[in-house]
Amino acid sequence: MKIKVLKGDITTVQVDAIVNAANSSLLGGSGVDGAIHKAGGSTILEACRQIRNKQGKCNVGEAVITTGGNLPAKKVIHTVGPVYQKGKNNEKEKELLTNCYENSILLAKENDLQSIAFPCISTGIYRFPKQVAAEVAISAIKNNPILNEVVFVCFDDENYEIYKELLNNE
């Protein structure tokens, strides 16, 4: 398994699947979610609506898969990260964030996809501390080397520096 880190916009990355940091409604939002729906077009939202009609909301830590619409990626895997509550039950939140990464790669594998790109799930609107979130993300991926390629796509400098440091020092 190759692990890479990139700085930039995940909607431009050419991999089999990109991951969306969605919310439980699956019906879009701001941040990376907004960027993916905007760049990928309405077929992604339509596919999310169909999933909603079938299974209801997507729980925190779980993942669903849709078309990639107009994106260079074939598929989008939508996962719902935990909201970080400062000073409260953070072990549970780390476990839920681990589940996001694990369930996303399992879903990719089930769909015969070999490369995946992740945003830094929960580190925006959901306020997860970036260093801890990066450690959780990298461990979850290294503990489950089931795909050929995993790309961490960092949008901001702080996340990019954290990932570079953690990946180079191992």
Ligand code: AR6
């Ligand atoms: N490419 C890659 N990363 C991005 C991009 C992009 N185009 N845009 C933002 N990021 P956030 P969350 C980074 O807030 O914290 C949505 O409204 C951003 O810098 O997108 O999981 C959903 O609908 C940050 O590091 O997701 C939910 O309601 C990371 O993506 C809620 O936000 C995650 O930030 C989810 O919150």
